[in-house]
Amino acid sequence: MAQGHSRLTHAPTIGGVIDIPDALIATQSKYNGAAGRAFLAALPGMAAEFLERWGLRRDGEALYGVCALVLPVVRVAEGRPAALKLQAVDAETAGEPLALRVWGAASAGAVQLLDHDPATGTMLLERLDGHRSLSGTADVREAVRIIAELLAGLTAVRAPAGSGLRGLGEVSARALAAAPGAVELLADEEERRLLADCAAAVREVAGEPGDRLLHWDLHFGNVLAGRGGPGPAGQGARWVAIDPKPLAGDPGFELFPALVNRFDAEAVGWRFDLMTEVLGLDRARARAWTLGRVLQNACWGAEDGARRLDPEQAEIARRLLGR
DSSP states (O other): OOSSOOOOEEEOEETTEEOOOHHHHHHHHHHHHHHHHHHHHHHHHHHHHHHHHTTEEEOSOEEEOSSEEEEEEEETTTTEEEEEEEEOOOTTTTTHHHHHHHHHHTTOSBOOEEEEETTTTEEEEEOEEEEEEGGGOSOHHHHHHHHHHHHHHHHTSBOOTTSOOOBHHHHHHHHHHHHHHHHHHOSOHHHHHHHHHHHHHHHHHTTOOOOEEEOSOOOGGGEEEEEEEEOGGGOSEEEEEOOOOOEEEOGGGGSHHHHHTTOOGGGHHHHHHHHHHHHTOOHHHHHHHHHHHHHHHHHHHHHTTOOSOOHHHHHHHHHHTTO
16 A cells, blocks of 8 residues: 555544444445545444443544554543544554564653553554644654654664564565566656666565554645643653554655645755755665665555556656766
């Protein structure tokens, strides 16, 4: 699934019963087919089950993204606000609880996991401010700096060995195997050359895919303000990373969402520079892995028959390649 589209949106309820949003129905049907439709059919029952099992009561209107429905709740026994996240278990979501536990132990800046049901993928999470994300921050440079600092904390943590998490080595190998077909399908000669150069850049670094725990989708909508007030020494909001699609790999693979989200062609250079500086990354490797995200998305597009690159992603590739 293409990244960068998991921001939370408010979902209506009718008489306290979940009214599943049309947008969630559409994305689950598109990306997950029969499994997605089965998940949607099970949602009301799952919500009722975990409200009872974990001693929760509803506390506000539901939120939803591409993959999940999130219910604001209160843990009745202790009066603690929390969030009940209901989502299907698939390749992208299976590692989320593990990653949140590992980051939580390291105080790395991710949302806190309070409980988890492995059979359904249901999670009980720390309650954040669903009305306040970095998407609404007027100062884009400050928003990029916040993402960079969060990424620095998250990627400082090594992926647990033997955890079964996806690895960037397999991800890049699949993209490189699909690259010739994706290049051939493009209608524009300049775009064919551009995508071929993205693949060449990935080949240069593919032998060292890295071992850090990656978020994979840290765009502005996936950073929410905490409910606990300002950060240390009154430094403003406590910003928290949500909704990871974890894998093990090189931190350079993490920069793309903050380049394409709230896209500005003239900002590609300074955003890339700011993030590589804050994370202390080798610029050449970070550039190659960022071009790898363009390649990966182009290969996904080719699977759907796309004959042109996404214009914004193509522009990111041009600017990183000095075109």
